[in-house]
Amino acid sequence: MEANNKDINLIVHRGTHEIGGSCIELSTNNSRIIIDAGEQLPSTDKNLKKSTVALPNIQGVFKQDNLDQKIKGALISHSHMDHYGLLNNLHNDIPIFISKASQEFINLSYLFTPSEVKIDSCTNFESGKTFCVGDFTITPFLIDHSAFDSYMFLIEVGKKRILYSGDFRTHGRKSKILNKHFKKIGNQIDLLLLEGTTIDRPSKVLQTEADIEQEIVQTIQKNNTITLVCFASQNIDRIVSFYKASIRTNKLFVIDFYIAHVLNIAKEYAKIPYPSKIYKNIRVYYPYYLAKRISEQGHQKLLYKFKHYKITKDEIARNCDKIVMVIRPSVLLDLKKIDNLDGASLIYSMWEGYLNTPSMQKLKNYADSKKMKFSKIHTSGHADVESLKIFINKINPKVIVPIHTNSPEKFITLGGNIKILSDGEQFKI
Ligand SMILES: [Zn+2]
Ligand SMILES: [Zn+2]
Structure with a gap:
């Protein structure tokens, strides 16, 4: 045929x-x-x-x-x-x-x-x-x-x-x-x-990623202490929006070492910021459970890759007013060990549906107990x-x-x- x-x-x-x-x-x-x-x-x-x-x-x-x-x-x-x-x-x-x-x-x-x-x-x-x-x-x-x-x-x-x-x-x-x-x-x-x-x-025209970046900038500027942000870890467009907003507001952009590795892959395919001497305002923290998981799997190399850009919990606490920090439900234990998070700004920047998951609710309850200002900034x-x-x-x-x-x-x-x-x-x- x-x-x-x-x-x-x-x-x-x-x-x-x-x-x-x-x-x-x-x-x-x-x-x-x-x-x-x-x-x-x-x-x-x-x-x-x-x-x-x-x-x-x-x-x-x-x-x-x-x-x-x-x-x-x-x-x-x-x-x-x-x-x-x-x-x-x-x-x-x-x-x-x-x-x-x-x-x-x-x-x-x-x-x-x-x-x-x-x-x-x-x-x-x-x-x-x-x-x-x-x-x-x-x-x-x-x-x-x-x-x-x-x-x-x-x-x-x-x-x-x-x-x-x-x-x-x-x-x-x-x-x-x-x-x-x-x-x-x-x-x-x-x-x-x-x-x-x-x-x-x-039916409405959706916000562009650039609109989102602008809204993030305004939200960061409204608060004079740390801004915590929560988004899907592999959403590169969104990471870039938060990175750019951090630059525009003169803040350090603090990411965990998982996101550091995400950026490290993406940078091979596009011009993407990543923890390095070139992008000095990006710093990396090591959440307890994530570090434990990776070290138990025997992937110590992944732990040490960004050690030169590490930021400690004490440094974060001391520089709260200068930081935009990426968080996720599994870092709750780490957050509890950082002083000065009261009254922080928390930006939720992902699909609404995940907000109802038990782990996200725990994080939200913690934020409420710390009187954090909660806002949703997201586009589909x-x-x-x-x-x-x-x-x-x-x-x-x-x-x-x-x-x-x-x-x-x-x-x-x-x-x-x-x-x-x-x-x-x-x-x-
Ligand atoms: Zn998809
Ligand atoms: Zn899909």
Whole structure:
């Protein structure tokens, strides 16, 4: 059979009516590929606790099944758990395709967080460079998202062309990159898998990362003592916003050694500040539990890497009015040992849902007991409705399949030919 006569089957195994846990399959007669293998996000409902990893119903892919020889590979769009968290459950023989930075961030999470996913062998792709997996020709495109080095995929079989948006936004520090890709992709797209995380949120233009930086500056200036900040440790855009705000307000930017390692990876791929002689206002502290974890694993090298930029608890206490300090729930013990935190400013700068987790509540209770001034400054990692409309207009796809959304029915408001699928449903392209 000629390649351009091949039928392509799409199955969204998970994500048609859900944010997170993304898992998509494309197949021809002789090739199957998996696009993202994500774990479900924690429920925002305090009473619902996720006990085990739920696997979507896919034949011949997971370790407990016999491997289907038609499975040619798994593509991972970015280093968020809801896109890679199931990798450990995949057969070891399935080739993994992922960017080098994403691989490094996932492996860093393995060392520093409870994540159990580690990627030893894989093929690294690069933006704009086409590669083949079975019948599929794939071109990844770097996009703007809250995970560093995130990608969308153009997937072609013969003349058929599918675009998977991945998770993206247009209000971060790479806001202009999408327009360049649109020119390369053109508008002959048979099917667009489009994320719609924000589609059911009140319609408003989202703050840009630059707006966030400005708001942080104002919040720091309002207070004459230490500013504590809490954000997702691998959200590089946000780290940069806090770093820039610290520079603008003449403060030391105090990070823990996990974030120091995050920056140390990111700096290989972009101009990113990191603890060094060049970026003198960045100092590094060593939280007790994190240091214990890393030293028990035998990774002393990771502990000592930034020792020249270390700041002690005493130094922090003595210089409270000159410091912006990154914290997380696991550093509560360390915070309790730092004097002079009364009346501090605490900026919460991540997804609202995490605020309800027991560990975050403990941190918040401690902050309340110290009469800290609490503020939320955050912007989404996902495109607003206006950006989704522009995306559709530029690409003008024949069919749009909603994904990574709680409300696929709201896609109707975006225009275009919307096809709402159910998880596990087959769709011929
Ligand atoms: Zn996601
Ligand atoms: Zn994401």
